[in-house]
Amino acid sequence: MNHLIQLRHTLHQFPETALEETQTARRILEFFRPLAPDQILENLGGTGLAFVFQGVKPGKRLLFRCELDGLPIADLKKSDHQSQIPGKGHLCGHDGHMAILCGLGVKLSQNRPESGEVLLLFQPAEETGDGARAVLTDPRFEQIKPDIAFALHNLPGYPLHQIVMRKGTFAAGSTGMTISLTGKTSHSAHPEAGINPANALATLIQELPKLPLEANGFALLTLIHAKLGSLAFGTSAGKGSLSMTLRAFDQEDLDNLIEKVKEKSRVISKSERLEVEFSFVEQFAVSVNDPDLYSLVENAAKKLGLSLIEKPEPFRWSEDFGLFSQVCPSFLFGLGSGESCPQLHEGTYDFPDELIETGVEMFWELVKETC
Incomplete structure (x- = not known):
């Protein structure tokens, strides 16, 4: 976890905004090369990256997605990893989401899935709604088109590590x-x-x-x-x-x-x-959760002893992961980042490092349940 935390801090120091994430992508690529994924796709939908880990036997292709981009908002929180780029900051937690997927990559490099394939997608330009569309319309995406897709987003205002779920519409x-x-x-x-x-x-x-x-x-x-x-x-x-x-x-x-x-x-x-x-x-398309995937996420959270909450109404904000729900059965869930955590897009927000391990373990349980 210390290695992943340090990676998260480095990404936090050097945020890049939508469609400009070249250095961020380079850092992620450098992290993954020693993990020897079976396939690497670079410049997917612009600056995106995809890493494929093949299972022992044929089966379903499972996608986990995170975001590369930061925001054109100044990072105001003083820390040893405060943004070094004036007027830009990772104030939505995408640095943490990337660290989580990197942690999942480490696990997959050590333990290939029993069947199928696991695809780790680092998507550009989520904040503008352009990235998912760019990835999905990239001709190479047909090579890695998933059968199931998962993503998470950290959620200030909810207890630390709590899993926030909904069937149907998750975000507007x-x-x-x-x-x-x-x-x-x-x-x-x-x-x-x-x-x-x-x-x-x-x-x-x-x-x-x-x-x-x-x-x-x-x-x-x-x-x-x-x-x-x-x-x-x-x-x-x-x-x-x-x-x-x-x-x-x-x-x-x-x-x-x-x-x-x-x-x-x-x-x-x-x-x-x-x-x-x-x-x-x-x-941004409506983010719609496939009801058949609900039990998989629920079981993963229960196995890890995590608190679960069913949100009565969808979130009013938008997430461009919604486009993936038009391609295959998909599920987006929330990961509580603390009731006193500053809200997303605020200058004092900083992704809680302790969520990295929780996110990795949630995704790993979903790999084990699905592949």
């Missing part, structure tokens, strides 16, 4: 959406000569947050940014934009909410003689 799907409005600029002394998006923008700000109330299940629209023209006092604006985050627990509800936003925007834009365009970023 979400997308960033921007509505761009185009009219016509004019002199501010003659606004009637132009087409100013101000009124349409104001109406959208008032009306769009009401749309989720029409959904059958949980849905939410959060306005995050608005822009009208530029700071030119002699000009009446001819362009405007409104950005928001949409989220829902059900993929159909999320898709329906997107369509309702488009429909409302088109109606309002037409009434104001404006052109309208839509763009999307940071798209």
Whole structure:
């Protein structure tokens, strides 16, 4: 464990943000080469890595996934492993998740599974929602397409080492959406000569947050940014934009909410003689846990004597592991990182080192139960 903790501290000191994780990937590759995996795939979906450990007999291919990327947020917690990269930090615990998968790699190098294959995936760009899609669309992914996929995420606010589970939706799907409005600029002394998006923008700000109330299940629209023209006092604006985050627990509800936003925007834009365009970023699928895998995770936790909790509702945040649940039966579970642990994405957050062993042992039990 000391070796894994030191690795985690090194990764914490040198965080890299989405799609820039070249040095992080290099460190992981250096760790795995002595473990002699049967197959190594580099630059998967960009900077991703996959390590395959083959069993003695044919069988199912089991995937365990972690994330390579840090956040563009300053690490504020003073420690001997504080981030050395200004304005960047591993403030979601991906450094710890990587250390856990490295620990599982050590176990697999010493004890190959009885059957099948175990695939350890170090995925880029989870924070932007781009990484899972990039990996899944990489042509080489077909070579290692899994039969079952597992992942975990540490969860501040829950007792240390507690396993947090759900059948069905574990985390919401979400997308960033921007509505761009185009009219016509004019002199501010003659606004009637132009087409100013101000009124349409104001109406959208008032009306769009009401749309989720029409959904059958949980849905939410959060306005995050608005822009009208530029700071030119002699000009009446001819362009405007409104950005928001949409989220829902059900993929159909999320898709329906997107369509309702488009429909409302088109109606309002037409009434104001404006052109309208839509763009999307940071798209996360709903993370859906396969109910048949629930007992495997539950049994693993019980064998290790860990506390279990069934969360009554899905988490509102998103995780791009949701895309794997569209490829094969998948299961994402939580690992409590302490009731007093700072929340994820806070400047003072730091992954608890004692969770590394717990995560390794949970994954190892799942290997033994499945392969």
